[in-house]
Each structure stands twice: as structure tokens, then as C-alpha cells.
Amino acid sequence: MNVLFADVPVRGLVVLAVFAAALILAPAVVDDYVLSILILCLYFSFIGQAWNIMMGFAGQLSLGHSLYIGLGAYTSAALFVHFQTIPWIGMLAGMVVAGAAGGIIGGLGFRFGIRGVYFALLTIAFAEFTRVAFDHFGWVGGSSGLFLPVEYRDDSDLLSLRGAPVMFYYVILAFTAGALVLARLILASKIGYYWLAIREDQEAAQALGINVFRYKMLAVVLSAVLTSMAGTFYAFYYNNLYPETIFSMHKSIEILLGVVVGGLGTLFGPILGAFLLTMLGELMTDLAEHIDLDGVKQLFLGLCLLVIIVFRPAGVWPWLARRLGLSGRRDA
Amino acid sequence: MLEIDGLHLSYGDAVALSDVSLTAGAGEIVAIVGANGAGKTSLIQTVAGIHRPDSGRVVFDGTDITGWPSHRVCNLGIGQVAEGRQIFPSMSVQENLEMGAMIPRARAHAAAAYARVLDIFPRLAERRQQMAGTLSGGEQQMLAIGRCLMGKPRLVMFDEPSLGLAPAIVQEVFAVIKQLNQDGMTIVLVEQNVAASLKLAGHAYVLENGHMVMRGTGESLLNDDRVRQAYLGL
Numbered sequence: 012m013n014v015l016f017a018d019v020p021v022r023g024l025v026v027l028a029v030f031a032a033a034l035i036l037a038p039a040v041v042d043d044y045v046l047s048i049l050i051l052c053l054y055f056s057f058i059g060q061a062w063n064i065m066m067g068f069a070g071q072l073s074l075g076h077s078l079y080i081g082l083g084a085y086t087s088a089a090l091f092v093h094f095q096t097i098p099w100i101g102m103l104a105g106m107v108v109a110g111a112a113g114g115i116i117g118g119l120g121f122r123f124g125i126r127g128v129y130f131a132l133l134t135i136a137f138a139e140f141t142r143v144a145f146d147h148f149g150w151v152g153g154s155s156g157l158f159l160p161v162e163y164r165d166d167s168d169l170l171s172l173r174g175a176p177v178m179f180y181y182v183i184l185a186f187t188a189g190a191l192v193l194a195r196l197i198l199a200s201k202i203g204y205y206w207l208a209i210r211e212d213q214e215a216a217q218a219l220g221i222n223v224f225r226y227k228m229l230a231v232v233l234s235a236v237l238t239s240m241a242g243t244f245y246a247f248y249y250n251n252l253y254p255e256t257i258f259s260m261h262k263s264i265e266i267l268l269g270v271v272v273g274g275l276g277t278l279f280g281p282i283l284g285a286f287l288l289t290m291l292g293e294l295m296t297d298l299a300e301h302i303d304l305d306g307v308k309q310l311f312l313g314l315c316l317l318v319i320i321v322f323r324p325a326g327v328w329p330w331l332a333r334r335l336g337l338s339g340r341r342d343a
Numbered sequence: 344m345l346e347i348d349g350l351h352l353s354y355g356d357a358v359a360l361s362d363v364s365l366t367a368g369a370g371e372i373v374a375i376v377g378a379n380g381a382g383k384t385s386l387i388q389t390v391a392g393i394h395r396p397d398s399g400r401v402v403f404d405g406t407d408i409t410g411w412p413s414h415r416v417c418n419l420g421i422g423q424v425a426e427g428r429q430i431f432p433s434m435s436v437q438e439n440l441e442m443g444a445m446i447p448r449a450r451a452h453a454a455a456a457y458a459r460v461l462d463i464f465p466r467l468a469e470r471r472q473q474m475a476g477t478l479s480g481g482e483q484q485m486l487a488i489g490r491c492l493m494g495k496p497r498l499v500m501f502d503e504p505s506l507g508l509a510p511a512i513v514q515e516v517f518a519v520i521k522q523l524n525q526d527g528m529t530i531v532l533v534e535q536n537v538a539a540s541l542k543l544a545g546h547a548y549v550l551e552n553g554h555m556v557m558r559g560t561g562e563s564l565l566n567d568d569r570v571r572q573a574y575l576g577l
Contacts, residue, residue, distance in 0.1 A: 211434065217414075218423050218425050219445065
């Protein structure tokens with residue numbers, strides 16, 4: 012516990028406690044619509060945290076994180092549809108598949124010295140050809156999609172992930188909290204320092220005897236494995252999967268937008284960014300309906316990014332945390 | 344202590360090193376001089392395990408380390424201070440130094456090494472909590488050297504340590520290198536400041552287009568007409 016809360020000022024702890032309590036109590040006061048938006052916020056917080064491990068901590072840009080969501084979603088959903096495998100086992104299988112995919116991409120890229128933008132292109136390539144492959148993969152329904160049987164029930168069966176939205180809410184809340192704790196622990200460990208060193212200056216890190224290949228691989232695989240968990244959640248929450256949507260590049264961009272807006276390489280940036288963008292995006296969708304104008308949301312997201320890059324290039328969280336005295340020296 | 348024998352290195356079609364041999368005895372300062380693009384940095388990086396040579400051998404203290412990955416080379420006690428002061432700008436001075444002692448051979452002695460580095464560089468002690476990116480050029484070079492020392496190296500390879508520094512600071516850097524050598528450290532020094540490095544060095548080598556074209560004591564090269572013409576402008 013000491014490691015978790017060291018360096019965090021009292022004010023920060025209080026705000027964190029209030030925020031956590033609000034999230035835990037929220038389902039008791041909000042309606043189903045607001046709950047569905049909160050689920051979306053937490054879903055993007057979790058994936059943002061996972062993506063941030065790779066880019067924010069270790070400095071490896073991925074523009075194809077939808078690959079890992081899709082692999083996690085399809086693995087667990089297909090196992091469930093064909094063999095009635097319970098989702099949690101399916102999730103483990105999805106983590107293995109996504110981890111292996113991350114290992115292949117990282118292994119290929121880092122072994123042959125592919126870096127920066129070129130590495131990012133490699134991640135897009137893998138996500139794209141996996142999307143095309145799944146379009147023609149009959150066992151999981153190909154391009155017409157894979158559907159999970161929907162049962163409407165009021166009781167919640169956590170073991171088979173069937174139940175009311177409020178159960179899904181607590182599941183994704185637990186995922187997000189778990190990812191936050193994990194990120195915090197790793198960042199304070201030796202591995203976290205290695206990642207920062209690699210991010211800041213890979214040559215220098217290598218000159219100091221850090222096994223750069225190994226720690227870059229670790230970042231990619233861990234990020235992939237975590238991201239795939241969100242995929243399983245997605246599959247069982249929405250009950251339908253299409254290669255076109257789940258592996259789309261659009262999805263990968265959506266993930267990183269939240270982190271960049273919130274604060275790259277920080278612990279609370281991904282969460283703040285996900286809440287900001289999801290909630291504002293939802294407002295814009297409402298607005299678009301009222302004024303009958305399509306594309307307001309996309310336009311708005313683009314503007315948002317522009318404003319952040321110009322005025323707060325480090326993201327909203329570092330500025331907010333400093334302003335309100337919420338965080339310790341490095342971050343949270 | 345360090346023996347390089349018949350080293351060849353190429354990047355694709357471009358030959359960087361061709362049949363390069365070099366010996367550095369324990370406790371010696373060996374200088375490598377040459378023009379830009381002569382292969383000095385390539386040579387250091389090949390010893391450090393960043394490049395894998397096409398052929399030839401690198402032997403350190405009787406161990407053949409040819410083609411070893413850099414983290415293993417480092418852990419044997421070969422340190423390098425890379426060109427251009429590659430410090431970690433958004434880490435504090437203290438964190439930068441701690442990063443230097445992450446390799447297994449240095450971890451247990453980190454506290455003692457830290458005290459010693461601050462002793463050698465009192466300026467770093469004053470700026471322990473400052474972000475490394477906000478240090479002056481000279482201080483950053485001190486930090487880069489200090490960080491290397493944190494790894495308990497027995498041999499340190501310096502790549503252009505005086506590059507871009509004010510003359511007074513250059514003197515300071517050379518004084519530190521001399522001091523480290525007097526304390527028993529073996530030094531390989533790559534420098535564009537030919538006169539200063541030849542004065543400091545016991546032995547020196549001249550590298551031209553990837554070939555070792557001359558070798559001798561620092562003093563003899565300093566008095567050699569070709570060296571004086573090509574590198575000292577005399």
C-alpha cells in the first residue's frame with residue numbers, strides 16, 4: 012500500500028476517494044442511459060490505460076490496438092458460441108492469442124530495428140489484414156458477424172457474464188481500477204524506470220546495459236493482453252461482433268485520442284481523457300440530432316484535439332493536477 | 344585488457360570498418376582520432392554490442408565478447424559515454440544516476456558509487472533534484488560521465504566528450520578523464536580535439552575511411568608530419 016500512495020498529497024487522495032466512491036455509488040442514482048455512457052467511459056479508460064503502457068510509458072506507438080480488442084472479443088465469443096466455454100476462460104484464451112499477436116508484431120519490429128512511425132505502420136498493417144482475414148473466416152461468421160445469444164434477465168450471472176447492465180458496469184469498473192493499480196505498481200518498479208529510459212533515449216538506455224529488446228517486448232505484450240480483456244467485455248456486453256467495426260482503424264484512433272487529450276504517460280490522463288471525450292461526444296451526438304447535422308461529433312473531436320495540442324500539449328491531466336495540487340512530483 | 348582483431352563492419356553495402364585492430368592495456372588511455380565518418384563511433388558501438396561485426400574478434404579480459412548483446416557487454420564492466428550527452432531529460436539528476444546502476448554488477452554498490460560520483464562532480468550534488476534536461480551542456484556531460492561511472496566500469500569508452508562544450512568545460516572534462524585513469528580505469532577516447540587527446544593518451548590510433556592507417560604513442564603521433572597536417576592544421 013505504501014508504494015501505491017507514496018508521494019500523493021492528501022488533497023489528491025481525497026479527490027481520488029470521492030471519485031471512486033461516486034463511481035461505486037453511481038448505479039444507485041443514475042438511469043440506464045447514463046449508466047450506458049458511464050460504461051463506455053470506463054471501457055475507454057481501461058483500453059486507454061493499456062495503450063498508454065506501450066506508448067506513454069515505453070514510447071512505442073501503436074495505431075492498431077483494435078487488433079487486440081478484436082482478438083480478445085472473437086476468441087472468447089467464438090469459444091462461447093461453439094463450445095459454451097465460460098467467458099472468463101475465453102478471456103484467458105483471448106489474452107493468450109492477443110499476447111502472441113503482440114509478441115509477433117513486437118518481435119518482428121524490434122528484431123529488425125523498425126522504429127517510430129515505421130513501427131506504427133506495422134501495427135496498422137497487422138490490424139488491417141486481420142480485419143480482412145476475419146471478413147473471410149467462416150467459423151466466426153465472416154463479414155456478416157458473430158452473434159451471442161441474448162437472454163433478458165434481471166438476475167446477474169457473473170460467471171457466464173449474462174445479466175443486467177449494472178453487472179457489466181461493475182465488471183468494467185473493476186477492470187479499470189485493476190489496470191490503474193497495475194500501471195502504478197509497474198511505474199514505481201524497476202521495469203517502469205527501464206521503460207521511461209527507453210522512451211526518453213533508447214540508445215542511452217542500451218548504453219547503460221538495459222536489455223532494450225526485452226523490455227519493449229514486455230510493454231507490447233502486456234498492453235496487448237490487457238487490451239484483449241476489454242475485447243471480451245465488449246463481446247459479452249454488446250453481443251455482436253463485426254470485423255468491420257471491431258478491427259477498424261477508427262477504433263484504434265479513438266483509443267489514443269482519449270489518452271493524448273488526458274495526458275500521455277500519466278496514470279490518470281487516460282481516465283480523464285476517456286471521460287471527457289466520451290461525455291462530450293455523447294453531448295455532441297444529442298446536439299447533432301437536435302440541429303439535424305451529421306458529423307458534428309467528428310468535427311468536435313477534431314477541434315478538441317487541435318485545441319489540446321496547441322494549448323496543453325502534455326494533456327489536460329498534468330495541468331489540472333498541478334493547478335489543483337492533486338498529484339506528486341511525477342504524476343499521480 | 345581490450346583486444347580488437349581484424350574487425351569488419353558494414354551497414355548494407357557501406358563499409359564502416361575494415362580490418363581494424365586495436366589493443367588497450369589495463370590502466371592505459373588509448374585515443375582514436377580521425378575525421379568525421381572515419382568509423383570511430385562505429386568502432387565503439389561494435390565493442391559495446393550495439394552493432395554486430397561481419398567478422399573479426401573483440402576480446403575483453405580474456406573473454407571473447409564478439410557479437411554479445413549490449414546488456415551483457417555492459418555487465419562485464421565496459422561502460423560508454425555516448426556522443427551528444429544522451430541523458431534522460433525529464434528524469435532528475437538523481438534518477439539519471441540511479442539508471443546507471445541498474446545492471447546486475449553495479450546494483451549492490453549503487454549507494455557507494457552515487458556518493459563517489461557526487462564527490463567527483465559537486466555540481467551534480469547541488470542539482471540532484473533538478474530535471475536533467477534543464478542542466479547546462481557542461482553539466483549534462485558531467486551527468487553522462489557520472490551515470491556511466493555508476494555502472495562500476497573497468498573500461499570506459501568516451502565518444503567525443505568535448506563536442507559542443509565551452510573551452511573551460513572541455514578542460515574540466517579532460518581533467519576528469521585523467522583523474523579516472525589515475526584511479527586505475529582503462530580509457531578509450533574518441534575525440535575530434537586531436538591535440539588534447541594525443542597529449543593525454545599513451546597509445547593512439549588514426550582511423551581513415553574505416554581503416555587503421557597509423558598507430559603509435561600519443562607523443563610520436565603528435566610530432567608526426569602527416570598527423571600535424573591532416574588533423575592539427577600545422
